[in-house]
Amino acid sequence: MKNNMSFMGAVVAVFVSCAAPSMAYADEQGKEAIEDLQKATQDSAQGATSKAAKELDEAEKHLIKENKAHPYAEPMKQISGEAPKAEADRKAFRELKKAEKDAKKKVAGDAADEAKKALSDVKEKEKAP
């Protein structure tokens, strides 16, 4: 019985220790997404929409990498307040894609507004439990 308990403890420890490096990598990806979105917001506002489109594309890739490095349980149904991280993530992708589309169409004002919203959503996601 005691040996079984020790074995179980070791299995849990392996799981937990394996999770640690991926957490740091996920955090790094989240930070890089925020940086790209900040740049995209500024560049869109200044009319540099081609540059902003590339930054938005990079931000999206970082968000995807962050989720791959540290996935969260996607709720089967959306109930207000129950899954704040998933809710913010979904909004972030949506705004980010709108911004990217507008940046590619060279609609600078809308792209800047949407990039700003995406930035706010990503920050919300990073803060969410």
Next chain:
Amino acid sequence: MTFGDRSAELQMNQLYLYLERAVTTSGDDWDFGGRFDFMYGTDAGFTQAYGAPQGNWDLHLNASNIKFYRTALPQAYASIYAPIGNGLTLKLGHFYTIIGYEVVTAPDNFFYSHAYTMQYGEPFTHTGLLGSYPIDSNWTLTGGVVTGSVVGGWDGGFNQGLGAWSGIGGVGWASDDQDTKVNISGTTGPTSETNSNQWSIYSLVIQHNFTQDLHYVFQHDHGFADGASVGANGKPQDATWYGINNYIFYDLMDDLSVGLRGEWFRDDDAVVSSDPTGANFGRVFSIGRQVGGVGLGSFLPASSFYAFTLGLNWKPSKWLMVRPNLRYDWADGSRPFNNGGASVGYAGDRGDQILFSTDVVITF
């Protein structure tokens, strides 16, 4: 129709409050939290936990002479995050169902009115244990056990029928960019402590963003209740019900969207026509919803029900949402409409109806 069920009357559907400590979804530490939801209004009668015999969770919180306004406690659960693998989250207590697409909480639905599948063919809540685990960033597994119910683990309470346990589970897939989501979920188990007939349902929901402005949802439900209907020979027979819903939403502006829902719902074995006083029968059209006083209508023959709903969703500010909708319903095989607001047990005299309804949702 349930929920918005009063004609030409102002209703306060939901005064909704919740207290929550959401648990973390990542990290190396254990985390503990929970949530408690309170609802007062005309929607509450449809979401209470009925169990059988009726439990004491939220059924008797109002005086019996109050006709439409009730109190429900649709969620009361403790949650635990265990840092195992990618992180396991557990809920223990009373919680909303994972089945289907539409939900009880008003701000989370596009339309004010609800689909037949949600109103009559799915559970609202469960009592038990539910776990969720992300296999990776695309796949999530959900599973658990539920009890306290007379209808296969649906809408159960805490203190009756605890000897019957049903399984609940689902698997969800989301694309990397969140543009496509597919969920399949279901419950299965004995009908109740005293009825070992199987009671099951599965629900498939597919959501896809064709563009960032054009969104589509497909839903298919299929329920099975062994021995829940009555055959021509007067003996119990297996019942089934199923439906298909299609939703399409288009964002006209940042704060204005238009949506269309088309639906078909089939009550293939006239479960609704079973004796509503028989606790083991008629749950497809919900013991809960029957006690709530309004149902699709009892003593109807096997029927198909159809509806198209056209609606707007206007969000002039973060705390305000307005949802007018125009709906046309029709049925073949029965005449369930225009029953004068009568309670279950009285069919109507029309095979179709047009309904305009609107609501205002204020979040604070």
